[in-house]
Amino acid sequence: RFGFPLVEVWGMTETGRILADRFEPREIRTRAFGRPHGGLEARVVDERDEELPADREGELLVRWSGTEGARHGFFAGYLKNAEATEEAWRDGWFHTGDVVRRDASGMLYFVDRKKNIIRRSGENIAAAEVEACLQAHEAVAQVAVLAAPDEIREEEVMACVVPMAGATADARLAAELADWCLGRLAYFKAPGWILFVERLPTTGTQKVQKAQIFPRGEDPRQRPGAIDLRARKKRT
Structure with missing residues (x-):
């Protein structure tokens, strides 16, 4: 539109430096942010700081x-x-707190901040x-996903949703949103709880x-109004 490319960077x-998906062919809309270059080394590790193989998510x-x-x-x-x-x-390595994955070619893909990872029954779920x-x-204007405590699964996915103007924020819409996720994500990633809110607190840059x-x-x-959708989350 404006005659110049937008380049995904990390x-x-x-760090004082960036990584960028700037070499062709670029991987647009995949959350790719480049390969280590120019003297900057990178590793992807598990919770014990042990190197992970390709396509595994880690810090x-x-x-x-x-x-x-x-x-x-x-x-x-x-x-x-x-x-x-x-x-x-x-x-001797700087721990970024970012969860990423690396493919066989060395390309790095952003998953989420480590603090935003929800741990449910041993599964890591990226809130993003x-x-x-x-x-x-179409009924969602804004959303924030976070971890809610769960006595059986350790944590459960909870979505705080600001509905679009005109949308009826009720149990029917909550069930529709849960089913929307169940049709597009692994079942365990769908929200087990939904809370409709009027607004979400944001920074000056709308984060x-x-x-x-x-x-x-x-x-x-x-919280009054929190809707329990855990019964809809079933392995198929």
Whole structure:
């Protein structure tokens, strides 16, 4: 439309560098953000910091490969928090907190922030994937997906939905949204709870502030209007 390409990139304040899907053929709309290059090394690891094979999701670790040292060009450290700095740099690699996957060619794909991963019955669920699915429904204006506690499954998927103007926010719509996800995602990723809200707290750049949706310590399942959809989630 404007005569120039939009390039998907990954970067953090701490790293001082970016990775970018800038070489042809580019993988547009796949959440690809490039391969390590120019001296920046990357690994994808599990919770024990062990390397994962291709196409497995894990945390992205990065470092500088030059003789200047692994931290060359990165941030100096977290202000007045040397312990957090060393934790982020454990074993000589910077732990980004981003969950990604890497294909056999080395291309990296963004999944979600590690803190946004929902752990349900041993399955890792990216909140961003469920949000993208719900956002595609015509009755959804805005959505935030987060983890609700569950006595059996550890955590359950909960969606806080701002409905489109004119949509009736009731149990029927909640069931429709759950079925919408069940038809497009693995059954365990569909929301087990839906709460319709008038608005979601956002930053000045319109990024949803999930930590402000519920006060610390509140069980979101107990919020008036929360609709239980867990019975619809069945393995087929």
